[in-house]
Amino acid sequence: MVFEGIVINKVAYKERDLIAKVLLRSGSVGSFYIYGGQGGGKSQKPTMFEFGSMMRLTIKETKTKKLDGAELFTVSEYVRTWEPQQLRYNIQAFYLCCLYFEILQKATLPLTSEQHYPVSQENEGIFSVVSNALFYLDDSLKKQNFDPAAHLSLFMVKLLFHLGIMPETGNCSYCGADLLESSGVIFQADQGQFACHHCVQGESQKGLFLRVKKAYQTRYQDYALLEGFIFNECDKLIQFFCHHFHLRPLELKSYSLLFK
Numbered sequence: 001m002v003f004e005g006i007v008i009n010k011v012a013y014k015e016r017d018l019i020a021k022v023l024l025r026s027g028s029v030g031s032f033y034i035y036g037g038q039g040g041g042k043s044q045k046p047t048m049f050e051f052g053s054m055m056r057l058t059i060k061e062t063k064t065k066k067l068d069g070a071e072l073f074t075v076s077e078y079v080r081t082w083e084p085q086q087l088r089y090n091i092q093a094f095y096l097c098c099l100y101f102e103i104l105q106k107a108t109l110p111l112t113s114e115q116h117y118p119v120s121q122e123n124e125g126i127f128s129v130v131s132n133a134l135f136y137l138d139d140s141l142k143k144q145n146f147d148p149a150a151h152l153s154l155f156m157v158k159l160l161f162h163l164g165i166m167p168e169t170g171n172c173s174y175c176g177a178d179l180l181e182s183s184g185v186i187f188q189a190d191q192g193q194f195a196c197h198h199c200v201q202g203e204s205q206k207g208l209f210l211r212v213k214k215a216y217q218t219r220y221q222d223y224a225l226l227e228g229f230i231f232n233e234c235d236k237l238i239q240f241f242c243h244h245f246h247l248r249p250l251e252l253k254s255y256s257l258l259f260k
């Protein structure tokens with residue numbers, strides 16, 4: 001059986017083995033055991049399992065090992081089909097990907113031997129968000145127009161959409177007023193909704209509202225059209241995500257590296 005997906009976590013195991021978590025096309029995350037996956041050995045082979053690499057993994061049998069309660073599929077063959085070229089040279093882009101991968105591990109379900117065939121494709125959208133996020137992040141580093149705020153906004157908005165929890169950006173959640181016409185718009189991160197300033201008091205976040213709307217309407221390949229995004233503003237979307245999944249933002253390790 002063959003699986004294809006993106007490496008989002010890896011842990012060295014024993015001398016040369018590796019346990020990798022891979023976001024699969026189906027949108028679930030599989031844990032795979034790879035003998036010799038760390039590379040090295042006599043021929044000093046490098047590991048193929050870099051963060052963000054797209055791998056094609058063949059498993060021999062569907063029987064799984066158990067390690068700390070997680071089911072591990074043993075990989076018999078693997079091929080890397082794509083890898084980011086520039087990611088490792090830009091620390092902020094690298095941390096951004098680490099944040100993406102941490103968020104995904106909180107929002108996705110693990111692949112188990114009972115459900116892995118046939119795999120439901122209902123969360124394919126999540127895979128396409130992540131593969132686009134990595135591809136165009138790498139693309140922007142190559143073209144030297146990397147804008148962390150634009151990338152993080154696009155990722156969060158597209159992910160929230162595919163998780164089915166994208167805030168409504170048309171009308172006020174309370175009175176139904178058109179938010180575009182409202183002079184003040186408030187984002188309620190604990191409820192994941194926008195409200196007009198007649199219904200909710202507070203400092204207007206119309207800028208955030210307009211940028212969220214813009215990111216929602218922008219295709220990944222057009223990322224360069226997103227201008228004037230503010231990095232700290234993305235924090236609101238992460239707070240909403242965390243609230244929805246009953247997490248504290250600081251439980252995401254890369255969060256504190258990016259938001260100080």
Ligand SMILES: [Zn+2]
Pocket residue numbers: 172173174175176177195196197198199200
């Ligand atoms: Zn209202």
